[in-house]
Amino acid sequence: MKFPVPHDIKAKTIPGTEGWERMYPYQYQFVTDDPVRNQYEKDTFWFYDGLHYPEPLYPFDTIWDEAWYLALSQFNNRIFMVPPVRGVDHRIINGYVYISPVPVKDPEEIGRRVPNFMERAGYYYKNWDALEAKWKVKMEATIRELEAVKIPRLQDMEDMSVVTDAMGESHGYHLLKNYDDLINLGIKCWQYHFEFLNLGYAAYVFFLDFVQKLFPSIPAQRVTQMISGIDVIMYQPDEELKKLAKRAVELGVDSVVTFSQEWTQVEAALKKLPKGVEWLTSLDLAREPWFNISTGTGWFHHDRSWNDQMNVPLSGIATYIGKIKQGISIERPTAKVRAERDRITAEYRGLIEKEEDRKQFDELLGCAKTVFPYVENHLFYVEHWFHSVFWNKMREVAVIMKEHGVIEQVEDVWLLRRDEIKSALWDIVTAWATGVTPRGTKTWPKEIVWRKGVMQKFKEWNAPPAIGTAPEVIQEPFTIVLWGVTNKSLADWAAVQEVKDPDTITELKGFAGSPGIMEGKARVCRTVGEVGLLQQGEILVAPTTSPSWAPAFAKIGACITDVGGVMSHAAIVCREYGMPAVVGTGHATKIIKTGMRIRVDGSTGAVTIAR
Amino acid sequence: MGSVTEAIGRTPADRVKAAPPVVCWFEDCGKESVPLVGGKCASLGELINAGVRVPPGFALTTEGYRRFMAEARIDREVRSLLAGLDAEDHGALEKASARIRAVIEAQPFSTEMEDLIAECYRKLAVRCCVPALPVAVRSSATAEDLQGASFAGQQDTFLWIRGVDELLVHMRRCISSLYAERAIAYRAHRGFGDAEVAMSVGVQKMANSFTAGVMFTIHPANGDRSVIVIDSNFGFGESVVSGEVTPDHFVVNKVTLDIIDRTISQKQLCYTVDPVTQKSRAMEVPFERQRVQSLIDDEITQLAWMGKQIEKHYGRPMDIEWAVDKDLPAGGNIFILQARPETVWSAKSQSAAAASGGSSAMDYILSGMLAGKKVS
Numbered sequence: 001m002k003f004p005v006p007h008d009i010k011a012k013t014i015p016g017t018e019g020w021e022r023m024y025p026y027q028y029q030f031v032t033d034d035p036v037r038n039q040y041e042k043d044t045f046w047f048y049d050g051l052h053y054p055e056p057l058y059p060f061d062t063i064w065d066e067a068w069y070l071a072l073s074q075f076n077n078r079i080f081m082v083p084p085v086r087g088v089d090h091r092i093i094n095g096y097v098y099i100s101p102v103p104v105k106d107p108e109e110i111g112r113r114v115p116n117f118m119e120r121a122g123y124y125y126k127n128w129d130a131l132e133a134k135w136k137v138k139m140e141a142t143i144r145e146l147e148a149v150k151i152p153r154l155q156d157m158e159d160m161s162v163v164t165d166a167m168g169e170s171h172g173y174h175l176l177k178n179y180d181d182l183i184n185l186g187i188k189c190w191q192y193h194f195e196f197l198n199l200g201y202a203a204y205v206f207f208l209d210f211v212q213k214l215f216p217s218i219p220a221q222r223v224t225q226m227i228s229g230i231d232v233i234m235y236q237p238d239e240e241l242k243k244l245a246k247r248a249v250e251l252g253v254d255s256v257v258t259f260s261q262e263w264t265q266v267e268a269a270l271k272k273l274p275k276g277v278e279w280l281t282s283l284d285l286a287r288e289p290w291f292n293i294s295t296g297t298g299w300f301h302h303d304r305s306w307n308d309q310m311n312v313p314l315s316g317i318a319t320y321i322g323k324i325k326q327g328i329s330i331e332r333p334t335a336k337v338r339a340e341r342d343r344i345t346a347e348y349r350g351l352i353e354k355e356e357d358r359k360q361f362d363e364l365l366g367c368a369k370t371v372f373p374y375v376e377n378h379l380f381y382v383e384h385w386f387h388s389v390f391w392n393k394m395r396e397v398a399v400i401m402k403e404h405g406v407i408e409q410v411e412d413v414w415l416l417r418r419d420e421i422k423s424a425l426w427d428i429v430t431a432w433a434t435g436v437t438p439r440g441t442k443t444w445p446k447e448i449v450w451r452k453g454v455m456q457k458f459k460e461w462n463a464p465p466a467i468g469t470a471p472e473v474i475q476e477p478f479t480i481v482l483w484g485v486t487n488k489s490l491a492d493w494a495a496v497q498e499v500k501d502p503d504t505i506t507e508l509k510g511f512a513g514s515p516g517i518m519e520g521k522a523r524v525c526r527t528v529g530e531v532g533l534l535q536q537g538e539i540l541v542a543p544t545t546s547p548s549w550a551p552a553f554a555k556i557g558a559c560i561t562d563v564g565g566v567m568s569h570a571a572i573v574c575r576e577y578g579m580p581a582v583v584g585t586g587h588a589t590k591i592i593k594t595g596m597r598i599r600v601d602g603s604t605g606a607v608t609i610a611r
Numbered sequence: 612m613g614s615v616t617e618a619i620g621r622t623p624a625d626r627v628k629a630a631p632p633v634v635c636w637f638e639d640c641g642k643e644s645v646p647l648v649g650g651k652c653a654s655l656g657e658l659i660n661a662g663v664r665v666p667p668g669f670a671l672t673t674e675g676y677r678r679f680m681a682e683a684r685i686d687r688e689v690r691s692l693l694a695g696l697d698a699e700d701h702g703a704l705e706k707a708s709a710r711i712r713a714v715i716e717a718q719p720f721s722t723e724m725e726d727l728i729a730e731c732y733r734k735l736a737v738r739c740c741v742p743a744l745p746v747a748v749r750s751s752a753t754a755e756d757l758q759g760a761s762f763a764g765q766q767d768t769f770l771w772i773r774g775v776d777e778l779l780v781h782m783r784r785c786i787s788s789l790y791a792e793r794a795i796a797y798r799a800h801r802g803f804g805d806a807e808v809a810m811s812v813g814v815q816k817m818a819n820s821f822t823a824g825v826m827f828t829i830h831p832a833n834g835d836r837s838v839i840v841i842d843s844n845f846g847f848g849e850s851v852v853s854g855e856v857t858p859d860h861f862v863v864n865k866v867t868l869d870i871i872d873r874t875i876s877q878k879q880l881c882y883t884v885d886p887v888t889q890k891s892r893a894m895e896v897p898f899e900r901q902r903v904q905s906l907i908d909d910e911i912t913q914l915a916w917m918g919k920q921i922e923k924h925y926g927r928p929m930d931i932e933w934a935v936d937k938d939l940p941a942g943g944n945i946f947i948l949q950a951r952p953e954t955v956w957s958a959k960s961q962s963a964a965a966a967s968g969g970s971s972a973m974d975y976i977l978s979g980m981l982a983g984k985k986v987s
Contacts (some may be wrong), residue, residue: 084980114977122973203972206979213964215837217830217862219871347866351836360965360975367972515869517908603869 006030006041006467010093014461017454020094023059023417025066028092046091046098046468050586052299054543054563056095056458058414059451060394060421061300063183064387065090065097067190075194077102080124081116082198095455096463103471124199128370132196135374139192139381143289146185146389149178151396153403154432172429175400179425182393183418186386193382200371207368210360214352219512219603220565225575226345227368232376234569235332237293237306238550240286241313242330245320247282251275254325258318261532263310289385295528295548298383301414305388306548315532316551323554330554337576384547397421404428405441407448415451416444505609508592510560510585512605513571518558518580519599522592525552539600541592545570553577558600560588560607574602582607633675634727637668637815647672649751649811654950661924663917663947667738668746668815669731671782673753675724676810679786683718689790698799701792708792715787720779728782728814729775735816743773745817745884748781750788753809770847770891771817771884778814785812818946819884820934822905823848824858827953828865828918829928834956836928838871839863839915843906846881847891848932848948855893856880859905863915870911877901910935914945921950928953 010030013020021029031037057065073087086102104110124131152171162170208223248254253275260266270276287307295312296303306313323330345365352358398413406424407413413421424440431438523538525531531552534540540556542549544563553559553573561570564583574581580602582588592598592609599608631647640648640656648656652670659665680686692707720728736744748769769781788794789810798808824843829836842858844850851858856879862872878896885892906914914933922929932949966975 082980083977110981114981118973118977121976125973202976202980206972206976209979210964210975215835216833217835217838217864217871219864219869222864222867344866348837351865353836354963354965356963356965356970359970360963363970363972364975512871515867515871603871604873 003045003466003468003470004464006046006091006093006098007032007038009464009467014094014457017094017457020454020458023095023415023451023454024057024062024092025417028062028090030091030093041091042468044089044100044468045466045470046100047466048463049097049099050463050465051563051565052297053097055300056455056461057092057097058301058455059417060414062092063186063418064190064299067187068194070187071190071194072198075198080120080198081113082121083110083113083117094461094463095458096461098467100468121199121202124196125203125367125371128196128374132374135192135195136381139189139386142185142189142192143381143386143389146182146189146386146393149182149185149393151175151178151182151393151400153400154429170433172433176422176425176429179397179422182390182397186390189382189386193378196371196374197378200375203364203368203371204375207364210364211348214357214361215348218348219515221512221514221571221575222344222348224572225341226348226365227372228341228376228572231334232373233380234376234547235550236380237290237313237547238316239332240290241316241551242320244279244283244286245317245324245330248279248317248321249324251279253279254321257314258321261311261315261318263314266314267310292385292388293380293548294384294388294546297544297546298379298387301391301394301411303387303391305384307388308392309529312528312531312548319551319554332576380547397425401425401428404432404438406438406444408445412445412448415448415455504611505591506611507609508560508582508585508588508607510582510588510605510607511565511571512601512603513559513561513564513568513581513583514574514579515603516558516578516580517599517601517603519597520557522560522594522596522598523556524589524592524594526589528552539598541588542570543589544568545573553579558602559583560585560592560598560600562586562588562590631674632672633678633724634731635670635672636731637665637670637813640670645753646809647674647811648813649673649753649809650951651749651751651949652811652813653751655813655815657924658921658947658950661921663921663924663950664943664945665947666816666818667735668813669735670751670814671728671812673809673811675727676786676812679718679720679724682721685714685718688714693795696795698796704792704795708790708795711790712787715790716780716783718783720783725775725779728779732775732778732814735814739816741816745771745773745819746778747813747815747817748772748778748785749813749815750785751811751813752789753811770849782812782814786810815948818934818936818948819938820847821845821937822910823932823934823948824851824906826914826918826931826933827928828922828931829953829956830862831953831955837865839865839918841906841911841914844878844881845896845900845905846883846894848934849882849891850878850880850893852932861906861911863911865915865919868912868915868919870908873904875902875904878905906935909941910945917945917947921947925950925952928957930954 007030030041069088069090076082076088077086084104086104089100089102091098104113152174154171154175158170161167204227207227208220211218211223245254248257253270253273256269256273256276257266257279259269267280270280291306291313294303294305295309320330349358349361352361394413395410398407398410401407401413401421401424402410406428416424424438424444427438427440518539520537520539521535522541523534524541525534526543528546528549531540531549534552534555536555537557538555539558539560540552541560542562544561545552545559546569549569550573556579558580559570559574560581561568561583562585564570568583571581571583580600582600582602582605585607588607592607597610599610601607635644635648637652637656638659640653641660642653642657644653644656647653648670655665655668677686680689689711692711696703696707698704719725732744732746735746736742750768769785772778772781789808822843822845824841825848826842827840830838830840839862841861841863842851843861844856844858850856857876858878859876860872860874861870863869864871878901880893881896882891882893884890917933918929918931921931929950930953931947934946934948936944936946966978
């Protein structure tokens with residue numbers, strides 16, 4: 001199966017973006033001046049990572065792509081010695097990330113890697129719980145370290161304490177050093193991110209693979225249901241909102257909490273009441289760490305946390321207060337969910353005919369259940385908690401750059417690569433020390449204006465889902481389970497991309513995320529800030545959802561997302577609420593408009609639009 | 612099993628003789644009744660006793676069949692006609708079959724047997740509160756429907772039969788179908804002796820089906836035991852069983868009862884009862900209904916649930932015929948007409964999916980990684 005040649009795609013430069021390559025690391029480029037590398041790139045299968053990157057990458061945000069390029073690959077290839085696969089290679093065209101698993105081709109080498117893999121991966125699987133407990137300690141320490149990183153302002157005259165403490169260092173030096181610390185902590189956090197993830201997914205993938213061999217028609221969502229945790233910490237932020245709603249009713253301040261959708265007004269009003277102050281104390285306790293939940297996936301600088309956008313959790317609390325007032329239970333039906341999970345597992349197990357298959361089922365299920373909580377829980381620590389703190393630390397760096405005239409707006413900082421920021425900080429610090437004007441004040445603002453224009457053009461570009469040459473066999477577990485790369489899925493994406501007029505599309509296909517059928521009015525919410533507009537029973541259409549969207553699910557009748565698989569947040573929550581979800585449709589938010597009547601079939605993954 | 616003899620043979624004289632009954636209610640049969648009432652009727656009795664909703668009816672037993680064949684000495688005539696017959700000689704086979712069938716169909720039952728049958732038919736009509744109750748008359752052979760020997764459909768079925776006289780005629784036609792040319796040839800090939808094959812005739816209330824079809828409690832295409840597959844069309848199930856239309860097709864998750872796949876086909880034809888002749892006949896489905904889903908989602912779920920119970924009762928995947936009765940209210944209108952063990956996948960010995968090297972999770976993960984996953 002052949003797809004367009006990557007270099008041909010790249011050669012068709014979008015007018016006005018010439019030179020865009022300098023916005024990204026040089027090793028991310030498809031090349032024509034190195035025949036060996038060029039041939040490798042042509043013979044390789046590259047697919048667009050739309051799962052993580054629905055939009056083109058800002059230069060700074062490339063940090064997490066580089067972080068996982070390194071971390072995933074090293075754990076596969078240098079630490080656990082996964083026999084048939086090395087790492088995952090990366091490229092960028094027009095801001096869109098293309099990735100490709102790199103196989104081990106020599107059968108003898110694969111054989112040599114087997115005993116190492118069995119020993120090393122076996123060690124992790126065997127000691128999983130103890131190692132995971134260690135992981136939590138390491139991870140929390142890393143976040144504390146991050147929170148402690150100080151980004152110093154540069155004073156015209158350094159503080160007297162520099163002299164009296166005989167510091168022997170300036171805040172200029174601290175700025176450079178602490179910026180490095182910030183970046184290094186980010187990279188470290190992503191090292192931990194992948195310590196367990198590959199193995200966790202492998203256990204899941206092969207449990208899925210085994211069960212599908214036994215039951216070819218089993219929906220993946222049912223397999224996930226058998227191993228999903230019930231008390232995963234990703235539910236905790238939402239639980240905190242429910243607690244706060246109950247607390248508000250108990251204290252009799254619920255009418256104050258709900259009187260406005262504007263947090264600053266609500267907070268001011270609460271501060272005037274003794275019971276209000278008491279409630280605010282409860283709120284402060286919940287905010288750390290639980291309000292570090294991102295309103296997006298956490299992968300991008302524009303994904304702000306609840307702490308940054310208090311109107312979002314406020315609207316959730318108000319929804320729950322409304323339910324309590326109407327006498328509707330807001331508790332998660334955990335006992336019911338658990339009983340249903342156990343029933344489903346037992347019934348499938350009962351349908352297995354062979355004793356040896358039943359034994360294998362038990363082994364794989366046990367393994368998957370041990371490792372799966374990590375697969376779900378790491379998201380909160382890394383993508384949400386760490387990232388939310390990290391983006392704001394970076395904004396502190398940006399404030400200093402703006403003070404020194406190198407950028408015009410704080411949010412301009414994301415248009416620079418992290419090594420360019422380091423250079424700019426050197427420019428600022430040396431100029432500050434010397435008492436001259438940084439050179440960057442004349443060069444960066446102009447470059448940033450140009451880059452903004454480039455980003456806009458990139459956003460309008462349609463990234464082809466696959467380029468290069470498709471292999472016959474895919475072994476890398478992530479490729480299979482996360483990206484669901486199959487010829488069929490590629491063809492489906494391609495089909496929608498080819499439709500010229502989105503207004504004529506009447507059917508969209510996605511993954512069957514949560515079973516059931518629902519017909520109703522669509523409400524397109526591009527960000528979590530828009531969920532306040534949802535009316536009871538509407539069908540939510542979103543790019544993707546994350547735990548910070550949780551309160552929206554208390555209102556809606558069904559959910560559709562652009563990006564995500566059967567293990568995505570929307571699918572998991574909908575299954576729990578027993579409402580249909582179709583996930584990973586690719587283009588739902590572009591095609592469906594608010595107010596349209598649509599039909600969601602969460603059992604087959606079909607969305608029908610009434611035109 | 613005492614109930615079988617008690618059901619009909621209620622006179623002390625019968626009990627003394629302990630002769631098998633001539634007729635027998637379905638509910639008095641069970642899976643061990645095959646020699647007496649054939650596979651089909653035994654299975655219906657088994658279903659009724661398992662709590663499955665089945666249209667009521669009764670059987671002319673194999674004893675009744677033998678008596679009928681013996682009383683008019685038809686059996687001897689049949690034997691002499693079949694003696695020395697070459698199963699490959701179509702002409703001879705055809706002639707013998709036609710002769711036997713004519714003899715059987717022309718011969719009335721004895722008065723005693725007629726009375727027994729008429730009495731059952733009357734009671735059935737009273738039970739259903741329908742005078743001249745329309746019934747289905749089906750053969751139920753002792754060698755039919757058994758695992759590995761599925762010659763389902765080899766005998767005839769007569770639908771929409773009303774009144775005792777019509778019933779008696781069609782029961783004899785049913786018996787005669789045991790000697791259809793292809794049935795004789797089939798037995799010869801399979802090595803079943805004609806004398807060993809006995810016949811029972813089932814008489815069952817016609818389900819006045821709005822929609823009907825078949826259901827497998829295993830995926831017929833891939834042997835997946837976690838699904839139930841349903842094919843349905845408007846009217847009687849004939850159109851689905853015979854393959855005359857492409858039916859609507861549903862795949863239901865057996866564990867959760869979700870509908871995981873559905874194909875709504877264009878159904879141009881269905882079988883309904885002719886209001887004048889009171890016979891089943893093919894008719895064109897009105898154009899605007901051809902693409903309408905013939906079974907609503909609630910019915911699909913309920914039917915699949917029934918399929919699951921039937922499979923649980925028999926402990927093996929089943930092949931089931933069903934109907935939704937148009938005269939009865941929702942909730943009590945889905946009937947099972949027939950259930951027999953699925954034979955195709957059950958006969959295959961399936962290889963294990965487990966890793967061959969060892970059964971630990973690591974063994975499987977490693978073997979899976981080494982095999983990779985085909986992109987398809």
